[in-house]
Amino acid sequence: MFRYGHELAAHCAQTGKTIAEVAIEEEMQNSECSRELVFAKLARRRAVMEKACRATLKQPVPSVSGLTGGDASLLNSFLQQGAPLLGGPTAKAVAYALSCFEVNTSMGAIVACPTAGSCGIVPGALFAVAEQLGASDEQLLKAFAAASYVGMIIARNATVSGAEGGCQAECGSAAAMAAAALVELRGGDAEMCLSAAAIAIKNVMGLVCDPVAGLVEIPCAKRNASGVVNAILCSDLAMAGIKSQIPFDEVVSAMRKVGRLLPESLRETAKGGVATTPTGLRMKKQVFGE
Amino acid sequence: MDSSSTSLFDILGPIMIGPSSSHTAGALRIGRAAGMLCTAPVVKAVFRLHGSFASTYKGHGSDRALAAGVLGMQTDDPDIKNALEICRQRGIEVKFTEADLGEVHPNTVQVELTDAGGIRHVLTGCSVGGGAVRIIGIDGFDTGITGEYPTIVTKHHDKVGVIKNVVSCISDAEVNIVTINLARSQKGKLATAIIETDTLVDGDVVEKIGQLEHMVDVLTMDKF
Incomplete structure (x- = not known):
C-alpha cells in the first residue's frame, strides 16, 4: 500500500493506472480474493448506500431523538420545483446526502464512509454525479474504490475520528475522498484527484466536532450537506486545471496537527461549539431530561 | 481505522446501524470481543466508560451497542436498539459507570464480564474511528488486538x-x-x-x- 499520496500519484503516472485500479489490485492481494469478490463487496455496500440515499427523499423519518428529520424531503421538493441555485447534479447530491444521514440518525442501515457521522457525503456526491454522467455500474463501483483508497491514506497519516481530530477529520476526509473519486469518474488523473482532495480538506481545516447533546445529528447533517458541495466544488476546480498550492500529503499532515491542537471540548465531547449554545443545551435537556 | 488498516472496506464500511461508527459500531465490536472471552453465558456486565465515551454514550447509543456486542450481535443487526431490553429479559445485569482509565484513546471502555460459572474477564478496548477498534488489555495484560485475525x-x-x-x-x-x-x-x-x-x-x-x-x-x- 502506498503510504503517501505523492507515491500513489507517481505510480499512477508511471503505469497509467487509475487510483481505483491500484486500490482494487491491492485489495485482491491483501485480502487474497478475486477481482469478482472485490466488486461484489463494493456492490453490496453500494446497494445499502443507494437505498439510504433515497429512503427519506419523499417520506420524512424522524431521528431517534426526535430532534431532526424531514430535511431531505424538503430539499427534494424544492428541487422538484426547480428552485435551487445549486446547478447540475449538486442539489440532488445534497438531497441524497441528507437522506442517507437521516437513515443513520433513525438507527437504520448505512455504510460508514469513512464514518457514520460523515456517511452521506461520498454516496451523495457519487450517485448524483454518476447519474448525471450516465456512468456505468463498473465506473461507479471503481469510484467508490478510489474514494476509499484516498480515505486509507488519510487514515494512515492523520485520522478520520472526530474524537481525535474534530469534524475536519470526518466530514473533511469524506469530502476529500468524494472530491478525488469525482475527478477520477470525470477522467482526471491521480495528481488532479489528490489536488481536489487537498483543497477539500483545506476548505474545512480546523472544523470542530460539536454535536448537540452528544448526538451525531446537529450540526452533522448539514455538514454532510456542505461536505457534498465542497467535494463537487473541488472536483470542478481540479478539472479546470487548478492545483492545490499545498500538496495533498502536507495538507493531511497539517490536518493531523490541527486535530491535536483542538481542545477536548471541541472533539466530539459535546462540551463546546454549538453543543453548548443555549439552544443546544435546551435540546440536550429535551432529549435526556436533565 | 488506524495505521493497521489494510482493506478498502475498513474505510468503506462497516455496513452498520447508526448513528456513530466509533460510538455505536466500534463500541459494539469491543463488547463482542469481550463476550467472546466467556465460555459460559454472561450474567453480569460492567462497562467503565472513559473520555468521549463517558460524555456521550447515551446520545450515541453506545450503551445499547456495547450490550449488543456482549450478546454477540453484528454491527448491522436491527436489534441493537433493543439490546438493553434483551439483556433484562435474559437476566443479565448491566451497569455503566464513568471512569478515568488514564492516558488512553478518548474513546475507551473497560468491560468486566462475569459468566454463569463465576469466571470473570476484564477487557479494555479503544474505538479508534470508523468502527475500527484496538483491544489494549485483557485480564491485566497489555494487548494490541484489532480483531482482524482470530x-x-x-x-x-x-x-x-x-x-x-x-x-x-x-x-x-x-x-x-x-x-x-x-x-x-x-x-x-x-x-x-x-x-x-x-x-x-x-x-x-x-x-x-x-x-x-x-x-x-x-x-x-x-x-x-
Missing part, C-alpha cells in the same frame, strides 16, 4: 518451553500463525501470549493447549 490468548507460568509447546499445538493443527506477542508480569511469574492466526483453532486444540504443563488458562477470540 486470536489465542494464553495465561501461563513464565517457564522455558511453554511457548514452544503452544506453537506446536497450533502448527500441528495446520493453523498458520500471523503474530505472537509475549508479556509477563514479573520474571518467573505469570505471563501471557497473544497469538493471531489466519484461521480460528478448533476447540480440541484449545483443550490441548489448556492441558499443557504450566498453562493456567487459554482463551480464543474469533475475528470481530
Whole structure:
C-alpha cells in the first residue's frame, strides 16, 4: 500500500493506472480474493448506500431523538420545483446526502464512509454525479474504490475520528475522498484527484466536532450537506486545471496537527461549539431530561 | 481505522446501524470481543466508560451497542436498539459507570464480564474511528488486538518451553500463525501470549493447549 499520496500519484503516472485500479489490485492481494469478490463487496455496500440515499427523499423519518428529520424531503421538493441555485447534479447530491444521514440518525442501515457521522457525503456526491454522467455500474463501483483508497491514506497519516481530530477529520476526509473519486469518474488523473482532495480538506481545516447533546445529528447533517458541495466544488476546480498550492500529503499532515491542537471540548465531547449554545443545551435537556 | 488498516472496506464500511461508527459500531465490536472471552453465558456486565465515551454514550447509543456486542450481535443487526431490553429479559445485569482509565484513546471502555460459572474477564478496548477498534488489555495484560485475525490468548507460568509447546499445538493443527506477542508480569511469574492466526483453532486444540504443563488458562477470540 502506498503510504503517501505523492507515491500513489507517481505510480499512477508511471503505469497509467487509475487510483481505483491500484486500490482494487491491492485489495485482491491483501485480502487474497478475486477481482469478482472485490466488486461484489463494493456492490453490496453500494446497494445499502443507494437505498439510504433515497429512503427519506419523499417520506420524512424522524431521528431517534426526535430532534431532526424531514430535511431531505424538503430539499427534494424544492428541487422538484426547480428552485435551487445549486446547478447540475449538486442539489440532488445534497438531497441524497441528507437522506442517507437521516437513515443513520433513525438507527437504520448505512455504510460508514469513512464514518457514520460523515456517511452521506461520498454516496451523495457519487450517485448524483454518476447519474448525471450516465456512468456505468463498473465506473461507479471503481469510484467508490478510489474514494476509499484516498480515505486509507488519510487514515494512515492523520485520522478520520472526530474524537481525535474534530469534524475536519470526518466530514473533511469524506469530502476529500468524494472530491478525488469525482475527478477520477470525470477522467482526471491521480495528481488532479489528490489536488481536489487537498483543497477539500483545506476548505474545512480546523472544523470542530460539536454535536448537540452528544448526538451525531446537529450540526452533522448539514455538514454532510456542505461536505457534498465542497467535494463537487473541488472536483470542478481540479478539472479546470487548478492545483492545490499545498500538496495533498502536507495538507493531511497539517490536518493531523490541527486535530491535536483542538481542545477536548471541541472533539466530539459535546462540551463546546454549538453543543453548548443555549439552544443546544435546551435540546440536550429535551432529549435526556436533565 | 488506524495505521493497521489494510482493506478498502475498513474505510468503506462497516455496513452498520447508526448513528456513530466509533460510538455505536466500534463500541459494539469491543463488547463482542469481550463476550467472546466467556465460555459460559454472561450474567453480569460492567462497562467503565472513559473520555468521549463517558460524555456521550447515551446520545450515541453506545450503551445499547456495547450490550449488543456482549450478546454477540453484528454491527448491522436491527436489534441493537433493543439490546438493553434483551439483556433484562435474559437476566443479565448491566451497569455503566464513568471512569478515568488514564492516558488512553478518548474513546475507551473497560468491560468486566462475569459468566454463569463465576469466571470473570476484564477487557479494555479503544474505538479508534470508523468502527475500527484496538483491544489494549485483557485480564491485566497489555494487548494490541484489532480483531482482524482470530486470536489465542494464553495465561501461563513464565517457564522455558511453554511457548514452544503452544506453537506446536497450533502448527500441528495446520493453523498458520500471523503474530505472537509475549508479556509477563514479573520474571518467573505469570505471563501471557497473544497469538493471531489466519484461521480460528478448533476447540480440541484449545483443550490441548489448556492441558499443557504450566498453562493456567487459554482463551480464543474469533475475528470481530
